[in-house]
Amino acid sequence: MSPPLARSNPLLEVRQLEVVYNHVATAVQGVSLEVADRQIVAMIGTNGAGKTTTLRAISGFLPAEDVAITDGTIAFDNRPLAGRLPHDISRRGVVLVPERNKLFDTLTVQENLHFNLTRRRREIRDKVFDYFPRLGERKSQIAGLLSGGEKQMLAIGMSLVCEPKLLLVDELSLGLAPIVTEEIMGILQNINSQLGLAMLIVEQNAAAALRVASFGYVLEGGRVVFKGPCAQLMEHQDIKEFYLGGGEGKTRSYRDLRQYARKRRWWG
Amino acid sequence: MAMFSGSPYLRVSYAETNRILPEPYQRVLVGAVAVAALVLPAVGNAYLIYLLNLTFLAIIGSVGLNLLTGYCGQVSLGHASFLAIGAFVTAILANRYGAPVWQALPAACLVGAGVGFVVGLPALRFRGIYLAITTLAMHYAIIFILTTYQANFGSSATAGISVPAPALGPYEINSGRAWYYTLLLVSFGVVLFSLNLSRGYIGRAWVAIRDRDIAAASVGIPVARFKLLAFVCSAALAALAGSLGAYFTGVVTVEAYTLELAIIYLAMIIVGGMGSVAGAVLGAIFMTLLPFGIERAFEAVPHAWRLGTTSYGLQEAATGVAIIFFLLFEPKGLIEIYRRIAEYFERWPFRYRELQPAERR
Amino acid sequence: MELLVSILVLGATHALLAAGIVIVYKASRIVNFAHGELAIVGAYVFYSAGLITQGQSLLLTIAATAAISALFGVAIYVALMRRLVGQPTFVAAMVTIGLAIILKAAIVVVWQSKSVGINLTRQTLYSFPGGGRLTLVDVITVTCCIAFFTALFAFFNYTRLGRQFRGAAENPLLASQRQVNVNLILALAWATAVFSASLAGVLFGSRSMLSPQSTIIGLSGLTAALVGGLDSLRGAVIGGMLVAAATYITARLIDPALSEAVPFAILLIVMTWRPWGIYGTPEELNRV
Numbered sequence: 001m002s003p004p005l006a007r008s009n010p011l012l013e014v015r016q017l018e019v020v021y022n023h024v025a026t027a028v029q030g031v032s033l034e035v036a037d038r039q040i041v042a043m044i045g046t047n048g049a050g051k052t053t054t055l056r057a058i059s060g061f062l063p064a065e066d067v068a069i070t071d072g073t074i075a076f077d078n079r080p081l082a083g084r085l086p087h088d089i090s091r092r093g094v095v096l097v098p099e100r101n102k103l104f105d106t107l108t109v110q111e112n113l114h115f116n117l118t119r120r121r122r123e124i125r126d127k128v129f130d131y132f133p134r135l136g137e138r139k140s141q142i143a144g145l146l147s148g149g150e151k152q153m154l155a156i157g158m159s160l161v162c163e164p165k166l167l168l169v170d171e172l173s174l175g176l177a178p179i180v181t182e183e184i185m186g187i188l189q190n191i192n193s194q195l196g197l198a199m200l201i202v203e204q205n206a207a208a209a210l211r212v213a214s215f216g217y218v219l220e221g222g223r224v225v226f227k228g229p230c231a232q233l234m235e236h237q238d239i240k241e242f243y244l245g246g247g248e249g250k251t252r253s254y255r256d257l258r259q260y261a262r263k264r265r266w267w268g
Numbered sequence: 269m270a271m272f273s274g275s276p277y278l279r280v281s282y283a284e285t286n287r288i289l290p291e292p293y294q295r296v297l298v299g300a301v302a303v304a305a306l307v308l309p310a311v312g313n314a315y316l317i318y319l320l321n322l323t324f325l326a327i328i329g330s331v332g333l334n335l336l337t338g339y340c341g342q343v344s345l346g347h348a349s350f351l352a353i354g355a356f357v358t359a360i361l362a363n364r365y366g367a368p369v370w371q372a373l374p375a376a377c378l379v380g381a382g383v384g385f386v387v388g389l390p391a392l393r394f395r396g397i398y399l400a401i402t403t404l405a406m407h408y409a410i411i412f413i414l415t416t417y418q419a420n421f422g423s424s425a426t427a428g429i430s431v432p433a434p435a436l437g438p439y440e441i442n443s444g445r446a447w448y449y450t451l452l453l454v455s456f457g458v459v460l461f462s463l464n465l466s467r468g469y470i471g472r473a474w475v476a477i478r479d480r481d482i483a484a485a486s487v488g489i490p491v492a493r494f495k496l497l498a499f500v501c502s503a504a505l506a507a508l509a510g511s512l513g514a515y516f517t518g519v520v521t522v523e524a525y526t527l528e529l530a531i532i533y534l535a536m537i538i539v540g541g542m543g544s545v546a547g548a549v550l551g552a553i554f555m556t557l558l559p560f561g562i563e564r565a566f567e568a569v570p571h572a573w574r575l576g577t578t579s580y581g582l583q584e585a586a587t588g589v590a591i592i593f594f595l596l597f598e599p600k601g602l603i604e605i606y607r608r609i610a611e612y613f614e615r616w617p618f619r620y621r622e623l624q625p626a627e628r629r
Numbered sequence: 630m631e632l633l634v635s636i637l638v639l640g641a642t643h644a645l646l647a648a649g650i651v652i653v654y655k656a657s658r659i660v661n662f663a664h665g666e667l668a669i670v671g672a673y674v675f676y677s678a679g680l681i682t683q684g685q686s687l688l689l690t691i692a693a694t695a696a697i698s699a700l701f702g703v704a705i706y707v708a709l710m711r712r713l714v715g716q717p718t719f720v721a722a723m724v725t726i727g728l729a730i731i732l733k734a735a736i737v738v739v740w741q742s743k744s745v746g747i748n749l750t751r752q753t754l755y756s757f758p759g760g761g762r763l764t765l766v767d768v769i770t771v772t773c774c775i776a777f778f779t780a781l782f783a784f785f786n787y788t789r790l791g792r793q794f795r796g797a798a799e800n801p802l803l804a805s806q807r808q809v810n811v812n813l814i815l816a817l818a819w820a821t822a823v824f825s826a827s828l829a830g831v832l833f834g835s836r837s838m839l840s841p842q843s844t845i846i847g848l849s850g851l852t853a854a855l856v857g858g859l860d861s862l863r864g865a866v867i868g869g870m871l872v873a874a875a876t877y878i879t880a881r882l883i884d885p886a887l888s889e890a891v892p893f894a895i896l897l898i899v900m901t902w903r904p905w906g907i908y909g910t911p912e913e914l915n916r917v
Contacts, residue, residue: 059806086805096806104796104803106910115796116807117789162808343719390900396719397660401855402900408893531726538723581738588730595724596712 009078010034011198012058012094012166017072019053019062027053029222030072035166038196040189042209042230044243045219051202052099054219055170057082058200059096060089076166093165099174102155105144109135112143112158121161128157131187149180156184160191166198173205181205185212206243210234218243286467291614305452309445317444319560324451325513326552330536331455331462332505334548338537339471340498341478342391346403347533349387349410350503352525354380354510356414359429359520369434373511380507381500383410388499392492395481407530414522428521431514447516454512458505462545465501474498475543528587535587539594541601550602558590559583632881636874638767638836641774644869645829646850647857648781649822654859655785656798656818659710659721663729664826665847670732671698671827672834676745694827702823706816729844736841747834770832777825781862794818798860849876852892856899858909867907871895 012035019028028050035041043051056062057069058081074081076094090096104112113125129136132153138146143154152172159167169188173181189212191197203209210216210230218226218239226239233239279285289295309317333347357376361367367375390402418428433442441450465471473494476484485491514520532555540551566579594601646664653661661667675694682689709728713721736742785791794814797804801811833839833846853872857864872895880888905911 061802061806085810086802087808087810090806090808098803098806101800101803104799106799107792107796111792114789115792115804116809158807394900394904396717397722398900398904400719400722401660401851401896402904405893405896405900408890409897412890412893528730531730534723535727578738581734584737585731585734588727588734591727592709592724592731595720595727596709599716599720 010036011039011077012200013073013075014054014058015073015075017054017057017074018070019050019057020068020070022066027222028057031219031222031224032072033200033217033224033227035198035200038192038198039215040192040199040201040213042206042213042216043200043202043219044204044206044209044216046204049219050222051219052170055096055168055200055202058089059094059168060084060086061096090162093163094168095159095162095164095166096168097155097159097170097172099170103143103151103158106142108140108142109146109154110139112154113161115158116162121163124161124163125157128160131160131191132157148175149177149184152176152180152184153187156188160197164197166200169199169201171202171204173203173208178205178208181208185209188212206239207245210244288463288467293610309448314444317448319557321444321447321451321516323553323556324448324455325509325516326533326536326556327455327549328451328458328512329506329509329533330540330548330552331458331545332502332509333533334537334542334545335462335465335474335505336498336502337534338543338548339466339478340474340495342388342495342498343396343400344387344403344499344502345400345527345530345534346387346407346410347502347506348525348527348530349407350380350384350506351510351513351529352411352414352522353383353503354507355514355520355525356417356429356510356522357507358511358514359431362431362515363429369436369515373434373508376507376511377504380510381504383507384499384501384503385496387503388496391495391499404527407527411522411525414525418522428519430519431517433518434515441515451512451516454508458508459545459549462548466545470494470497478543531591532587535591537601539590539601541603544601544603546606547601547603550606554602555587555590558586562586632877634763634767636870636877638770639877640866640870640873641771642829642833642846642869643849643853643873644866645774645777645825645832646846647853647865647869648778648862649825649829650850650854651857651859651862651865652781652818652825653822654798654854655862656794656815657710657721657801658718658798659725660718660851660859661822662722662725662847662851663732664822664850665844666729666732666736667698667701667823667826668830668833668846668850669839669841669844670736670830671823672747672830672839673736673740673745674698675827675831676747676834676839677740679747694831695824698824698827699820702820703816705823706819710815710819711812729847733841733844736844742841744838744840745834746838747831766832766835770835773828773832777828778862778866785862790814849892852896852899854906855904856895856906858906860910861906861908864906864908 012033014031014033017028017031018026020026031050031054033041033043033054043054045051053062058074060081060083062069069082072082076089076092079092081089081092081094084092104115107115113128117125134150135153135157138150143151146154156167156169172184172188176184185208188199188201192199199213201209201213210233213230216227216230216233217224218233226233226236228236234244279290284290289298308320312320329347329351332350333344336342336344354376357379358372361372361375362369387403387406390406391399394402433440435441439446441447473484473489476487476489477491477494481491510525536551536555537548538551539554540549541547562583563579566582598604646668649667650661650664653659671694674697675690678690678693678697705728709724710721713724785794793804793809796807797809797811797814804814805811829846829850830839833843837843849872850869853868854865855868856871857866857868872892875895876888876891879891899906
C-alpha cells in the first residue's frame, strides 16, 4: 500500500458534490474526495450513505428522472466531468463496474469481453484471462449462468478492456462469499500495482476495502465524516466499533451496545 | 364551508383513507358537475345531447378497459371485440328472438364475460407486448367469426342486424333525452362500481399484480384468478357498452368494430390517465369529442373547403397525435394535470409535497 | 413449380418486412407496430419521386427514397423514441401505434388515398405452363432480399458495431458505460428499419396496387417476425417464407377469402405453442 501522493493535481477531484432526488431528498451533501494517480481509494459507509449515488454522479449515470447534481464540481485530469454523457465519460477513462446489471447476460464470456474490442485491446483481453483464470475456463459460457464471483470477475475484466485510467468499483462484495471477496480484492490490488490503474472502491464490507486501499473516506448521511490513510482508519476507535466489528475489549451486554445512541468520536 | 380539511395527508381511520371524495372541495366540484349534468338536457340542444350520449357510451367502455389495463396492468388490444360481442348478442336476441331489453342486456354481459374469460387465459402465460399481440390475434379471431355470421345470417352481407328500441315496460327509450338520462344513470353506476372495486381487496390485488406479479403471488394473492377476473369484468362492461350502443344506433354491423376502435379506447385511458377512474372518464370525454372538435375548428377557418380531405385526414390522425402527445409529454394523463393544480392549492404555501407513493383511484 | 416461385417471391417481401421489425426489436426491445404503414408510405414516396423525375432516372428515385427513408427513421428515433427512455416497452409500442395512425392518415391527406402502382418494369422472363409468369420484378425482389439479409447477417455477427448493437439491445445502460454511444446505435437501427420497410413497400407496390388499405401487410410482417422469433434475422426469413406459404396455399387451394385470416390464425397458433418463435431467445415469458 503506497502512501497518498501529494500531487498538485489529483487524477479525480470531487468538490462539494450535492445530489438531490426529486427536489426534496438530498442524497449527497457536500462530499469532497480525491483520487491520486495509481492510488486505491476506498469509500465506506452503511446503506443509504450516498456512496453509490456519488459513484453514479461521477460516472455520469444518474437515473433519468428527477435526480440532479445541484452543486459541486467533478474534475478528471483537470477537465470537468459533470454533465457529460456516460459513454463520453467512459471514453475519457473513467470506467464504472456497476453494482447491478453488470454484464450482458445473453452473450457469452468471450462476447462480453469482445464488446468494444479493437486491435490494440486484444492484449488487454489476454491479460484479463491471466488475472482471472477461471474465466479462461469458461470462455463460451453464457454470462448469465456464471456464479456470482465469476460474474464479478467478468465485469471487472470488461472494464479493463475499456482501457480505463480510473476504475470505479461499486459494491463488489454484494452477494459474494467472503473468501471470494478476498480473492477478487487481491486481484484488484495486483492490477493496481502491475498496471498502475487508479481505483475508487465503494464498499459496505469495510474490512476488505480498507485492507486493499491506501486512503479511505467514511460516508454517513451523505457527508464525508472521516478520512485518512487506511492504516490510520483501521486503528480508529469508532471505525473499529461501527464498521469493523471490534470493540472496547470488555464483555458486551445489550445495554453496552447502544451504538446508535452514542455520538461518534469524530464529531468532536 | 372550509374547502380543505387541514392537512390532506393526515387521516385518522381506514374509512377515511378509503373515502371516494375525501376533501370538501372535491365534493363541491363533483356536486356542481352532477347538477350541471342533470340540468343540461333542459338547456342544451339536440346535437350536444347526442354528443354527450356518445360520451357516456365511451365512458362505460373506457372504465371497463381501465379495470383491465389501468389497474391490473394487462395490456389488451381486444376491447373492440368485446364491444362487438355485446352488440351482436343483443342484436341477435332482440331481432331474431324478440327478447326484451332486460333479458338481452344481461345476456350480452354474461356472454361477454365468458368470452373475456377465454381471452384472458393466455394472460396467465404472457405479459407486456406478447399479451398485447395475443389479444390482437383474439380480436381478429372474434371479428372473423362475427363477420362470417353477419355474411350468412344478416339481412344482407353488409347491412347488419337491426335492433329495435329498448323498452322497459311501457316506456320506450327512443329520444335523445331519454337516452341521456338512461346512459347517465348507467355510466354513473359503472363508475361507482369501478370505484368500489378499486377501494376494496380486488382493486388492491390488481394493482399489486400490475406492479410486481411475482411479489403479489408471494404474499398470497391468487394471481391467475385475479387476472382472469380482470378480463371478465372488463369484457362484461365492454359488452354492456356494446349492447347499449347497439340499442342506441339501432343497427349492428361488424365493420364498426375495428382494431382502430380498440386503439381509441386504449388512447382514452392513456390520455386520461391509466389506473384512475376519473382519468378514464376524462379520457373518454376527450377522445369522443376530439374528432368533432377538429371538424368544428375546420369549419371555423375560412376557405377550409379548399383543403379537401385534410380535415378528414386530421380527424383520423387525431387519435394517433393524442396518443403520442400524451405519452411523450404527459404520460400520466389529463388527470395528472388536474392533480398538479389541486395539489398546488392543497399544500399551499409549501412548495413541494413530501414524497409519497402514488395512490390513485 | 410455379407455386414454389410465387411463394418464394411473396416470402421475400414478408421476410424484408419482418427484418425491419426484428432490427428495431434487436436494438431496443420495442415492437414497431407502424412497420406496414412505413412500408406503404415509402412506396408512395418512391412513386412521387418517380413522378418528379418523370421516370427518367431510376437511380435518382431510388437514392432519394432511400435517403428520405433513412432520415425519417432517424427522425422517429430522435423525436419520439429517445424521449421514452426508462419507460416500459409497452409505452413505446403504443407510440408506434399512434405513429401508424398518423402515417395512414398522412397517406390520405398527401396522396388523397389514390390507388397507385409502381411501374418498375413489365418484363416477363418466363412463362409457366398453366398461366403463371415469372417477371423481372420477381427476380429483383428475391435478389434484394438475399442481398439485404446477407449484409445484415454479416454485420451483426462479424463486426464490432454489430456486437455493440446486441449489447445495447440487452442492456443500454451497461453498453453506454462501456463506451458505446447508444444513441447512435439506436438511430442507425431505426434508419435501417425504415429503409428496409420502404424497400419492401416498393417491391410490393411493383406487383400490386397501393392504397391506404395496403398497410395491412404490416400485420403479415409482424406475424412473420413473431413466427421466426422477434430477435432473430434467420427467423425473419423462415417466418416470412412460412407465412407466405400458408397465405398463398390457402388462397390458391382452399378459399381466397380465407387467406386474409391466415396471418391471424398463424399468430394465434404461434402464441399458444411457442410464443418466442422458432429462433427467438425465450425471454421471461412463462411466468404467471
